[in-house]
Amino acid sequence: MNPAGFALRRGEDGADEIVLEGAWVLRAIVAAGRPWLVRLQEVAADRNLRWNGLGIEALDSAGAVLLWHLWGRRLPEALLLAPGHRELFARIAGIPKPPGGGREPYAWLVALGLASLSLAWHVRDFIVLLGQLVLDMLHLLRHPSDLPKREISANIYKTGVRAMPVTALVGFLIGVVLSYLSALQLRQLGADMFIVNILGFGIIRELGPLLVAVLVAGRSGSAMTAQLGVMRVTEEIDALVAMGVPRSLRLVFPKVVALAVTVPLLVVWTSGIALAGGMVAANFQLDIGYGFFFDALPKAVPVANLWIGLVKGFAFGVAIALVACHFGLRVLPNTESLSFNTTASVVTAITFVILIDAVFAIVTRTIGMPL
Amino acid sequence: MSSDPPVVSIRDLSTRLGGRWIHRHLDLEIKRGERVALVGDSGSGKTTLLRQMIGLLTPTEGEVRLFGEPLFGGGVARERALRQRFGVLFQQGALFSAFDVFANIAFPLRELKTLDEAVIRDLVMLKLEMVELPAHAAHLMPAQLSGGMIKRVALARALSLEPELLLLDEPTAGLDPDLSEAFERLIRSLCERLGLTVVFVTHDLDTVAALASRVAVLAEQRILAYGAIDEIMRIDHPFVHNFFHSTRGRHAFAAFR
Numbered sequence: 001m002n003p004a005g006f007a008l009r010r011g012e013d014g015a016d017e018i019v020l021e022g023a024w025v026l027r028a029i030v031a032a033g034r035p036w037l038v039r040l041q042e043v044a045a046d047r048n049l050r051w052n053g054l055g056i057e058a059l060d061s062a063g064a065v066l067l068w069h070l071w072g073r074r075l076p077e078a079l080l081l082a083p084g085h086r087e088l089f090a091r092i093a094g095i096p097k098p099p100g101g102g103r104e105p106y107a108w109l110v111a112l113g114l115a116s117l118s119l120a121w122h123v124r125d126f127i128v129l130l131g132q133l134v135l136d137m138l139h140l141l142r143h144p145s146d147l148p149k150r151e152i153s154a155n156i157y158k159t160g161v162r163a164m165p166v167t168a169l170v171g172f173l174i175g176v177v178l179s180y181l182s183a184l185q186l187r188q189l190g191a192d193m194f195i196v197n198i199l200g201f202g203i204i205r206e207l208g209p210l211l212v213a214v215l216v217a218g219r220s221g222s223a224m225t226a227q228l229g230v231m232r233v234t235e236e237i238d239a240l241v242a243m244g245v246p247r248s249l250r251l252v253f254p255k256v257v258a259l260a261v262t263v264p265l266l267v268v269w270t271s272g273i274a275l276a277g278g279m280v281a282a283n284f285q286l287d288i289g290y291g292f293f294f295d296a297l298p299k300a301v302p303v304a305n306l307w308i309g310l311v312k313g314f315a316f317g318v319a320i321a322l323v324a325c326h327f328g329l330r331v332l333p334n335t336e337s338l339s340f341n342t343t344a345s346v347v348t349a350i351t352f353v354i355l356i357d358a359v360f361a362i363v364t365r366t367i368g369m370p371l
Numbered sequence: 372m373s374s375d376p377p378v379v380s381i382r383d384l385s386t387r388l389g390g391r392w393i394h395r396h397l398d399l400e401i402k403r404g405e406r407v408a409l410v411g412d413s414g415s416g417k418t419t420l421l422r423q424m425i426g427l428l429t430p431t432e433g434e435v436r437l438f439g440e441p442l443f444g445g446g447v448a449r450e451r452a453l454r455q456r457f458g459v460l461f462q463q464g465a466l467f468s469a470f471d472v473f474a475n476i477a478f479p480l481r482e483l484k485t486l487d488e489a490v491i492r493d494l495v496m497l498k499l500e501m502v503e504l505p506a507h508a509a510h511l512m513p514a515q516l517s518g519g520m521i522k523r524v525a526l527a528r529a530l531s532l533e534p535e536l537l538l539l540d541e542p543t544a545g546l547d548p549d550l551s552e553a554f555e556r557l558i559r560s561l562c563e564r565l566g567l568t569v570v571f572v573t574h575d576l577d578t579v580a581a582l583a584s585r586v587a588v589l590a591e592q593r594i595l596a597y598g599a600i601d602e603i604m605r606i607d608h609p610f611v612h613n614f615f616h617s618t619r620g621r622h623a624f625a626a627f628r
Contacts, residue, residue, distance in 0.1 A: 026533040027456065030485050037485060060533040060565075065493045066486070095496045096506035098473055333514045334468030 002057060004028040006040060015078070018043060021055035024063030037066075044070040050078035056085060064088045126326050132248045133256060133322075139249070151254035159220040160262030164269060167215055171270035174211060175277025178202060183285035192286045196293060197370070199278040200301035205368065208271030209309050210357060213316035216263055217349035221324040224255050225345035228328025229338045237329075252329075256321040263317030264310045271309060304368030312360055316353050323349040376439030378403050378536050378568045379424060384433030386419060393419055395592040397433070403535075406562060406569040408579045411589030412610060417572040420589065421540055424570065425459055426450075437536065455479075457536035458529030462544055464521040466513040466528070472499075473509040476528045483532075498527040503557060519550040523557070530561070537562070539571035543578045555581040576614070576623035588614075601627045 002022040009017055022028065029037070043049075051071075056063075068089060075089060104110065140147055182198045228251060231237045237247050275297075282288045327345035331337050379401040386394040393416035401407050411417050422428045423435050426442040435442050440453055466475050476495045480486055486494070499509060502523040513521065522542065529537060542558065543551035559582055562569055573579060579586060579600070586603045588595045590610045596603055604615045604627060615624055 026483075027452075030455075030483050034485050061497050062480075062486070062490075062494055062533050065490050065497065068493070069487070069490050091500075092493065092497060095493050095500065098492060098496060098509045099507045334512065336469035 002028075004032055004063070006043070008043060015050050016046065016048065017050040017052050019052045019055060020067075021057075023058040024056050024067070025058050025060040026062035029063060029066060041070065047072075047076075049076070051076050051080065053079065053081040053085065056082070059085045059088060061088065061092070064092055068092050122326075125330070126322070129248075129252065129322060129326050129329075133253060136246070136249045136253045146249065148250055148254050151250060152257050155254050155258030156262055158223075159216065159258050160265060163216065163219060163262070163266060166219070167212055167266050167270045168273045170211060170215060171208070171272075171274035172277035174207065175199070175203065175274035175279075176281045178207070178274075179278035179281035180285060183282060187286065192288065193296070195278075195282050195286060195288060196296040197300040199275060199282070200297050201305065203274045203278065204271050204301060204309050205305045206357075208274060209267045209312040209316060210353070211274075212263060212266045212270050212313060213320065213353040214350055216259065216266065216317070217320045217346055217353065220259065221320045221349045222342050222346050224321065224324035225328040225331075225342045226338065228325060229331030229341055232329065232331045233333045233338065252321075252325045255325060256318055259317035259321040260314055261317075263320070264313035267309050267313035300370060302368050302370060308360070308364050308368055312357065315356050315360075319352045319356060320349045323352055375403055376436075377401055378405075378438060379570060380436045380439070381420075381424075382433055382436075384420075384423070384430045384435065386416065386423070386428075387431045388419065392592060394430075397593045399587060399594050399597065401568065401570060403568055404566065406559075406582055406584040407571070408583035408586045409570060409572045409589060410574065410579060410586060410614060413574065415589045416592075417589055418540060421538060421570070421572050425457075425538055426454065455483075455532050456534055457538060458532060458534035460522070460525050460529045460537070460539045460542060462540045464513070464525035466516075466521060466524055468513050471510050471512050472504075472516070472524050475513070475524060476531050479528065479531045494531070495527075498531055501530065501561060502527045518545050519547075519554065522546065522554060526558070526561075530565075533565075534567070536568045536570070539569065539573075541573055541575075542571055542582075543573065543575050548577075551575070551577065552581070558582060576620050580623045580626070600624065 004024050005020070005022045007019045007021070009019060053067075064085070075093075081089075179195060179199055182195055183192075186192055186195055186198075228237070231251075237251070240250060241247055279288075279290060279293050282293065283290065324345050327341040327348070331341045377400045379399065381397060381399040384394055384397045385392065397420070409417050409420065419428060423430050424437070424442075426435075429443065437453060438456060440449075442453065443450065466472075467478065470478065473495055476498055477491050480491045480494060496506060496509070499506065504520065504523050504527070508516075508520065508524075513524070516524065537558075539558070543554055546554060555578055558569070561567065569582070571578075571582065583600060585598060586600055587597045588603060588606075588608075588611060590608065595608060595610070596606050603611060604624065614620055
């Protein structure tokens with residue numbers, strides 16, 4: 001294959017002529033490169049040129065469309081071309097323009113409207129999801145044999161047991177860090193003993209549940225959204241419904257129940273390990289013995305705080321599962337939608353968790369404080 | 372250019388997958404302009420062989436050459452240039468689901484980073500017209516397309532780089548008989564107009580009868596036979612017998628008898 005080429009010359013009659021030669025096919029044009037193309041465009045800008053294409057050995061649609069554009073989307077008046085090649089341009093002349101493309105004048109208004117509508121749709125869908133969950137529970141009260149036991153058990157294992165190592169590691173490290181930083185301050189004030197109060201309150205009431213919720217939202221929430229999303233893409237959910245299996249009862253309900261069970265348990269587990277981490281650091285930094293720590297903890301932190309932590313864990317778990325299912329069921333059958341909804345699920349779940357936490361902080365402000 | 376090398380040349384190829392030999396010392400040479408149907412029992416490694424031609428799988432032993440050049444080695448630029456000389460139509464279309472039809476067909480052209488957007492736009496619309504899709508299909512998303520349209524868009528995308536070789540995996544699988552027939556007619560007319568070489572895997576007898584100029588029978592871990600349909604039909608082998616002389620086969624190949 002000879003490369004695509006062009007040459008300018010003066011014809012016998014004195015008119016400028018551009019001679020095309022070689023193979024005007026996509027491969028040759030790409031091989032000639034972008035600078036060659038720019039030079040060609042400069043030369044072709046002269047509308048009085050005579051085009052001599054008799055030397056073209058091969059012409060494909062890419063080469064033809066390129067020439068067509070060089071000519072300003074019409075055949076030049078002076079053109080020499082083999083008849084077989086001329087045919088191609090007749091086809092190209094008939095190409096329709098891609099539809100649409102024009103910008104709407106009030107695009108920003110439409111975007112704003114769509115955004116608010118989308119928020120409303122989210123709220124509506126979320127309420128529908130919640131309502132369906134309540135209906136499922138009523139249904140289960142009347143038909144206890146429909147309880148999806150295996151799904152619940154599998155979800156508890158996946159979201160609870162498998163999450164234990166990572167929550168323990170993070171909890172321990174946070175305990176160490178919190179204890180270490182507090183110890184530095186407390187020693188200056190000579191208030192070493194208060195390390196127990198700080199760790200006890202901070203971890204049991206606030207940090208433990210929040211830490212677990214963030215980890216679970218990132219770990220299990222995203223997995224749930226992605227799983228439901230892929231099931232939507234592959235029409236597995238449709239297949240379930242077609243078999244008469246209610247999708248909410250089989251897919252949403254077990255996830256909500258599983259997280260409602262596992263998150264409080266993980267809160268206990270993580271808080272315990274974080275306290276152990278804090279205890280170890282306090283022992284190193286402040287010489288506070290383990291025996292004293294165990295002794296002082298129940299006196300410093302009323303047991304109501306443990307209950308608050310557990311209830312928070314329950315609420316966080318339910319919220320994360322609901323948000324994950326909500327976004328999972330919204331996934332459209334394309335890759336973009338899957339990644340968008342998974343991200344949205346995690347971000348929304350964490351935001352929800354922090355909102356709920358704030359509500360708890362206000363509602364329980366008088367409960368569980370030391371006398 | 373004087374001695375035109377075969378478009379596809381497979382020499383002494385062996386493939387071992389999952390502890391089992393799929394191909395043993397397989398040879399195949401396809402000349403320019405042929406439309407070759409690759410047929411064989413399911414599990415005989417037809418799709419595996421096609422994937423080796425595309426370069427998605429490397430053979431355990433032996434080599435695949437396209438246009439006389441090896442598929443692998445010689446740097447990224449050479450490998451890429453070679454891959455731009457053939458187009459692939461995957462069984463499910465493999466359209467990029469996040470792009471609309473227009474962007475799907477324009478994608479390989481934009482990747483060249485040579486052509487202007489205006490040229491690309493006309494080229495895409497030309498390809499759409501070639502595969503007999505209306506202009507307003509350009510802004511549909513793959514999820515909104517029917518099975519037949521997906522195949523057409525995928526074909527347009529496979530043709531967007533003006534390939535010399537077209538590789539098709541089950542081109543008519545999942546299409547209604549009349550859609551299949553229209554698609555076969557389309558592929559055939561495009562191949563004749565553009566002078567394409569085609570290799571396709573199929574188990575649809577009608578597709579073989581409608582499209583193939585030659586048939587390669589894959590059995591006993593090698594190319595058992597390679598030739599025109601009427602030559603292949605004379606071979607006495609259980610697979611050939613089952614495939615071509617079954618009730619359905621007799622119907623599809625009546626013209627070759």
